[in-house]
Amino acid sequence: MINKNAEKKRMGRKKIDIKLIENKNNLQVTFSKRRNGLSRKAFDLCIKYGTSIAILAFSPAGRPYPFAHPDIDSIIHRFIRTHNNEEPSNVHYPHVHNPLMDEYSRLVKELEEEKKLSLALAQRKKMPNSGGSGFWWDAEVGSLGSHELTSWVESVERLRENVAKRVGEVQKGSNQVEVGAPSSSPPLVDSDTINLAPLPESIDFLEHYQF
Amino acid sequence: MINKNAEKKRMGRKKIDIKLIENKNNLQVTFSKRRNGLSRKAFDLCIKYGTSIAILAFSPAGRPYPFAHPDIDSIIHRFIRTHNNEEPSNVHYPHVHNPLMDEYSRLVKELEEEKKLSLALAQRKKMPNSGGSGFWWDAEVGSLGSHELTSWVESVERLRENVAKRVGEVQKGSNQVEVGAPSSSPPLVDSDTINLAPLPESIDFLEHYQF
DNA sequence: ATTGGCCATATTTGGTCATG
């Protein structure tokens, strides 16, 4: 990426895919904005819905940027109460095992596979011309005939669907917070408060990813 | 189906001010979306900047909606390390103070003054509104003098608790790890939260809010 | 209670420059 196109004309917001950013220089700037944006949103939610939210974030530089309302202590306490673990001597926080991340990692791998497969197929039919200048799909896909291209697209679409479905299942299936230790002790509070609501993520976030 | 007024142009997003939302059923809907949005953004940041973020949020219904990457424990520990350079034995969480609140509170205070004024005027003409159907900062709150901020916090807290209606006692006497405020004992509401130490944060976001 | 569409509009953010 590193689209270094200095134009006099303003470019407006650019779209970037979800991957570790490389342009450290420029991104440092962006992070500042986004971090603020995140807190701003959290704050907004707190006020509008009368809820409490705590955010612990770190800047790429490693600097901590906390946000909390009304205060971090009460929130953490509440969380602990909510999950009400049984270990009195050892306070441990709910192990927020974000299913989304798991899936994300896995999906990235799968996509890699699929990608290779597609490329392999493409190369079998047509021949090389690995321009290699653009994104992984630019070169190869570009060499496909309209027919192949169509099927390729369908293939990817199918993949996307599967991926989406999978993520969906994961969300609904594992929306329980896994406490640090594989607890076997019974909950001490109303059972309906033990379960975490389904992890917030919706599969539509995948739409923002560029496969 | 869904053909009420095909002609009628939809309204599109509406602007709403930042105040406790009128418990409308509709807003419950909105919260779901917004919460998702928050997590989505956090997730995005985590990936793009390779940073770690943890979010502990509660829905108006009192359900916890955690988000964390890579995992909440490491993040909290990191925070402790970062903020607590001295006593490793006495673990206490950084007293997250957020300037956003400062500004907000300040403005609310000003607003209160105005409200108070106009209310006084109104009462001179009309009759008392003992019904108190106003918002939490309406009327009487303004008469609290120099304790507005504390009151405000308490109000919000009370509200939160009401909505939450949570269980809770089962206190686990944790002697090992003290998960409390550094010095103050008041569990939930700590007026110190309102005006405390510094932490880089901009307040320009207030420009977007309508008081 | 929580989510998923739809659509139009309100906000946010990327890339750049400039300032503590």
Added chain:
DNA sequence: CATGACCAAATATGGCCAAT
């Protein structure tokens, strides 16, 4: 390293309706 400002394009959301 962290922000402010600017402009334009990319997203996120408010109502509304419906489904789980």
